[in-house]
Amino acid sequence: MKKLSLIFLLLALGVSVCAQEIKLTPSWSAAIPMGETNDYVKFTSGRGFQFELEQNVNPNWSIGGIMGWQAFFNKSYTFYYQDNSAISATKRNYINSLIIMANTKYYFTTTASKILLYVGADIGTTAIENDEIYGVYRKKEMYWHFAFAPVLGLDIPISKTVGLNMYLKYLNSFKTKDSIHYSWFNTGLGIYLRIP
Amino acid sequence: MMRNLFVLIIIALLFTSCYPDAKISPAETDTVSTSYVRGTPFSDFKYYQLVDSVMRIDNAGNVDYEEGIYDQLxxxxxxxxxxxxxxxxxxxxxxxxADFHVIISDLSSIQVSYYWSYIPYGSFYWGYDQSNGFYSTPLPNYVTVSANSYYMVDIIEANSVKSSDIPIFWRGIMQGIYxxxxxxxxxxxxxxxxxQSPYLKSLNQ
Incomplete structure (x- = not known):
């Protein structure tokens, strides 16, 4: 809870830093599970979104915050063998993650093109629920993780107030005492609105 | 116009996290487990005797052989x-x-009580990483008959000296929502x- 309060405080501070316009970007997000996450879910998930609030501190740098959701689902008939015994059943995995992060971006501005390339970093927390159902058995866990994601993206202005945002990030939710390190490649497409 | 479109996009995004195929069918709760005693010469076995009825065991440990609808199947x-x-x-x-006998038991009536109260924490393991226990799934809400089916099949020694302590070579258990x-x-x-028991003998196909 302390973590959450801190994140919200940072977001609020980020938005109120100066009286310039802010950029609100809702995005659809797809994710490819990587590393240990792959042990639970193997399929790319198109069930995700994120809302981003961003403000420029100068023409190149911005700060902001993100709140997002990414869900994964996997179903397969699975056999497990151990010593002289075996068990098999339909295995269902549901992973739901709530993403709350502060971010910063650096925009490479050029006079040649209106399209801006940016690199950035997200830092914050993720709450990940992993619900595993195996035949008549079930195991469910939910833990908060420290999270970090390097980001690469494109800002494509359409008009003075509206534009497209495309990004690629590698979200890491680091291992806790009782939970694994979750990670996935995130790609997203959003439309932003500049609010004066 | 653009702002309306923006609101529509936000609403659409909120629906993206809905799961397809979220309901669990009773068949998807079926769980099959098997185990065997190491060193049993399954490939040397040839002849077996199979029971002609299924043994029913209830919570009190009573046994009866009243025929159930799936017994012959x-x-x-x-x-x-x-x-x-x-x-x-x-x-x-x-x-x-016979080299071995095959007996079949129906423990479904025992499992009903286990099902409604959870299986004790830590009673099921399949590996070190997941050794913190499993518990029963809640019932899918559209199942009208909600007991648990639980059958146990044993391959046992045919000519055991002591009838009260017959060695079991192999045990298979199948369970699922009824x-x-x-x-x-x-x-x-x-x-x-x-x-999942290829050591019994390979298929004659």
């Missing part, structure tokens, strides 16, 4: 699986001719018992 499927693996049924011959039509599920689960 289970016995026939068991017979078929053994025979395609080149074991021969000698049920009509003297006991001494529905009105269990025929195919029970047959499939019996087949899976053999698929």
């Amino acid at each position: 289970i016995i026939e499927r068991m017979n078929k699986n053994l025979q395609i693996r080149e074991y021969e049924n000698v049920t009509n011959f003297p006991d001494s001719t 529905t009105q039509s269990m025929d195919k599920r029970l047959q499939d689960n019996l087949d899976i018992m053999f698929i």
